[in-house]
Structure formats: structure tokens, C-alpha cells
Amino acid sequence: MSEVRFEVLVVGGGIVGLATAYALINRGRKDVVVLEAEADLAQHQTGRNSGVIHSGLYYKPGSVKARTCVAGREAMYRFCQEHDIPHQRCGKVVVATREEELPALEELERRGRANGLDGLQRLDASSLREIEPHAAGIAALFVPQTGIVDYRQVARKLAERIEQAGGKVVRRARVVQIRTPGRDLEAVTATEVFSGKFLVNCAGLQADRVARLCGIEPEVRIVPFRGEYYELVEPRRHLVRNLIYPVPDPRFPFLGVHFTRRISGQVEAGPNAVLALRREGYSKASCSVRDVYDMASYGGFWRMSRKYWRTGLAEQWRSWNKAAFVKALRRLVPSVEPSDLTPAGCGVRAQAVGPNGELVDDFRIVQTDGMVHVLNAPSPAATASLVIGKEIADRLD
Numbered sequence: 001m002s003e004v005r006f007e008v009l010v011v012g013g014g015i016v017g018l019a020t021a022y023a024l025i026n027r028g029r030k031d032v033v034v035l036e037a038e039a040d041l042a043q044h045q046t047g048r049n050s051g052v053i054h055s056g057l058y059y060k061p062g063s064v065k066a067r068t069c070v071a072g073r074e075a076m077y078r079f080c081q082e083h084d085i086p087h088q089r090c091g092k093v094v095v096a097t098r099e100e101e102l103p104a105l106e107e108l109e110r111r112g113r114a115n116g117l118d119g120l121q122r123l124d125a126s127s128l129r130e131i132e133p134h135a136a137g138i139a140a141l142f143v144p145q146t147g148i149v150d151y152r153q154v155a156r157k158l159a160e161r162i163e164q165a166g167g168k169v170v171r172r173a174r175v176v177q178i179r180t181p182g183r184d185l186e187a188v189t190a191t192e193v194f195s196g197k198f199l200v201n202c203a204g205l206q207a208d209r210v211a212r213l214c215g216i217e218p219e220v221r222i223v224p225f226r227g228e229y230y231e232l233v234e235p236r237r238h239l240v241r242n243l244i245y246p247v248p249d250p251r252f253p254f255l256g257v258h259f260t261r262r263i264s265g266q267v268e269a270g271p272n273a274v275l276a277l278r279r280e281g282y283s284k285a286s287c288s289v290r291d292v293y294d295m296a297s298y299g300g301f302w303r304m305s306r307k308y309w310r311t312g313l314a315e316q317w318r319s320w321n322k323a324a325f326v327k328a329l330r331r332l333v334p335s336v337e338p339s340d341l342t343p344a345g346c347g348v349r350a351q352a353v354g355p356n357g358e359l360v361d362d363f364r365i366v367q368t369d370g371m372v373h374v375l376n377a378p379s380p381a382a383t384a385s386l387v388i389g390k391e392i393a394d395r396l397d
Contacts, residue, residue, distance in 0.1 A: 002192050006168070007031035008396065009187050009196040011175050011210055013038070014046040015151055015382050016374055017202030018158040019389030021167055027393060030166035033194060034159070035187060037174035037206075042155035044280060045204050046382060048347030050229075050260045050268060053077065053087070053147035054380040057094070058248065058255075061114035064363050065380065068391070070115055072384030073145060079386060080149055083157050086263050087149040092243030093128060095137035097331045101247040102139060108247070109141055119144045134239045134333050146243060148263050151382050170194075175203075178213040185214075185370060198396050201373040205279040205350040211366070211373045218375050220352040220360055221298045224279045224291070227271025228319055231344035232259075232336075237267045239340070244332050255379075257318075257328045268344055269329050269336075274319045275312065282346045284319070303357025352376035363388070367395050 008024055010017045013036025021032045038044075053076055059066035080087040096105045112120045121142040123131070128140045159169045177188035178199070187194045203210040211218040232239060245258040260268045278288040295301045305312070318324045322338055329336050352360040352375055364376035372395050374388075381388065 004033075004192060004194055005184075006033040006194060006196045008033070008198045008200065009185065009194050010034045010200045010202060011187065012036065012202035012204055012207075013041040013155075013159070013169065013171070014044060014202060014204050015042065015155050015158070015385045016204075016377050016388055017200070018155055018162065018169075019385040020200050020202060020392045021162050021169075021389075022158050023386075023389040023393040024396070025162055025165045025167050027397070032162070032167040033196075034162065034167070034169045035173040035175055035189065035194060036169065036171050039172055041159055041169070041171070042152045045347065045350060046155050047152040048282075048345060049151060049379070049382055050271075051148050051150055051262055052243065052260060052383070053089075053149055054383040055112070055117055055143045055145035056115040056380075057108055057112040057117060057141070057143050059111065059115065061111060065384075066111075066115050068363070068384035068387045069380040072380070072387040075386040076149070076154070076383055077147065079157075080154070085149065085153050085157060087147055088263065089145065089147040090242040090261070091142060091144040092146040092245060093123070093132055093135065093140045093142050094245045094247060095128065095135055095140045095332055096247050097137050099138070104247045105139055105141060112141070112143065117143060117145055132241055132244055134335055135244050136332065136334050148243075148261065150263050175210065175213065178210070178215075180215075197370065199371045200392055200396070201371065202377075204377070205348065207350065207373065207375050208352075211375065214368075214371055214373070216366065216368060216371070216373060218366065218373065220354055220364065220375055221294065221300055222279065222350045223295055223301060223304070223353045224276040224281065225273045225349045225351050226276040226281060227273055227347045227349060229268045229270035229344040229346065230325065230341035232267040232269065232340055233342055236336075236340040237265070239333055239335060240267045246332060257325070259329070259332065269341060270325075270344075271347065272315050272318045272325070273349070274315050276348050279348065279350070281348060298353075300353045300355045300357050303355075304353050304359065305357075307357055349378065350376075351378070365392070372396065
């Protein structure tokens, strides 16, 4: 088995891992390698999300999410412009459809203004229809900073820039063992040993397992939630001009089913959030004995289940029953018919769950000697990736 040495080993070729390597390269650290388990980059969360450049509306002012999203949003727009990556700053509406949602909408408006969202507009039903003619609601917020992009293209451009500057991106390099024989770290794959002074764990759905390979107890367990999408058939895409979101339930780190126009012109509807039986399980039938055992043997999973079983059943029902999915969408756009929707892709969210059953909502990054572990990087991680990468580089410095 051959051995190759670099200064920094980045495990994971999603957008956060690539942004970290890119930040290191830009600081003159050319001796960086990204180890990606799959045959291509951005095969999981990066390439299967809704492609939204988030504004920073939802996050508590002063939180890591708020700070990195606001700065990362503008960094992402600049990166796309500099490298000719198709993107649009199109704006979105967040719609309240019931009286009981108005206090939450007001809180979103307060947070948005505290997070510096200039141009945020409160809409009544009539002004909402001027922006989204087919949307229904009693009040809404228009958020002009929100945009859309294909994050797979961003990931490919990051990899290209890394390699042009002298770094390396290795595909089909699943790390199966981490050794610390001396002062260096060794990441072992099926065919090679990569040694280095520093290691950054950006393994996403496998982040907790990579941490354990390093001898670190992450104190959270990744529980996968599958998000399933429908797509509006082409003749009905006019129902949605840009992005239409509901007021989210503050108890959960999920935004609820919504409509998103993609940079390709397609319009997606979804996602729901159902428990997946495989960490990379993109179909209802996909199951891994190892992944199921990991969940079933974790007390935090059962505590989470006891807290949220009603919500989980409702999400599962929408997964199996198209009419229930359409009913949820009709809250936002009443004219949507079942025949307007065709099944689209799926994504799996790596949700970190704590021992007490809490759904970890903020970024969780743990630093040890010579290592940084990104154990939870939920939305808006893609939006904030360039800033997160710089902050991880700061930690290594």
C-alpha cells in the first residue's frame, strides 16, 4: 500500500470540505488533499439540496448560523460572479396562512432586520399576490436577499481552483482507518495511506463515525432524515415565480414543504422530513442494518422519537400519500392539483441528535490537537460554506 504525505488532510468532498481546502490554499498552504469517498464530488447533501442561497432570516441574531449565513451569502454571490456560475438573487416570500402564525412571522421580521436584511417587506394578501400571483396567505414577508444556484457547480469550481493552485482532490478515497503512529496523522483508504500534520473532518453523513475513527467521542449521533421532492410539470411552472415558503415551526430545524424555482427553470415542491433507514438512503426501500442498529442502540434516538412521534407520523403519511403532500402545498398555492406534480429527487439530511434527544440546530464544530471535526452542518451550511471554510482554516492556524 503506497503512502503519500500532505500537510492537511480534509475528509469529505462536499461543499464545506472543499471550501475549507480552498481557504487553506488561498492562505498559501498548497500541501492540502481532499479525500472523497464517492466517484464524484457533491454526491450527497451538497448536490441534493434545494439550491437556495439563504438570506439569514431565520437565525437568532448573534448566533453562529446568523453570522456565517449573512457573510457567507455575499461571499457566495461574489464567488459565483467571479467564476461565471449561473445564479440569481431572486428573493422569496414567507407566507402566513393562519392567524396563529402571525406572531412567528413577526419574530422572523425582527430577526431579519436584526441580521441586516435591508429591503425586507411586510406584505398583506393583496401585495403578496403582486409578487406571487398564485400564492395565498393573510400576510407575508418578502426577502430580497435570497437567491438560487446549483451547488454542484460551485463544488466543481472549488475543486478546480484547489487543483490549479497545487492542492489535490482524490475521489474513491473512503477513509476506513485513522492512525496516529507518531506526530503525523494517517488516513487509510483501501489503496493508499495519506499522512499529514492536520486533519479536518467534513464527512457529513459519516462525520460522527470519522470522529470515532480519530479516537474522539462526538457526543452526538447522526440520524438521517430523507427529504422527498415533487416537481411541477412544465405547463404549471407559472404557478410559482420564485420561492414560496411557509412560516416554519420553531420547534423543529426543518422549514416545512415549500416551492423553489431552480436555476434550471424547474420548480420543486418539498421536501418533507422522514426518518431514513440508511445514511445514504435515497429511496423508501433503502435500508442498512448497520445504520438501523446505530440508531436503535442510541438512547438519544428513542428520546427524540418520544418527543416528536406525532410529527414523524405526519411526515411519514405525506411520504406515502400524495394527496396529503398536495394538501400541505395547497396551503401556499391553492390551485396546485395532484396531476401538476411528478416525483423528483431526494436528499438525506445529516441531523445530529444529542443524548437527551435534542435535534442539534446550530453548527457544531469540535477542535482537538491537530484536528477539527464538523459534526453538524445543517442549512445554511452550503450558503455559508466559504465563511465556514475560512473559520476552520483560522482554527488550524
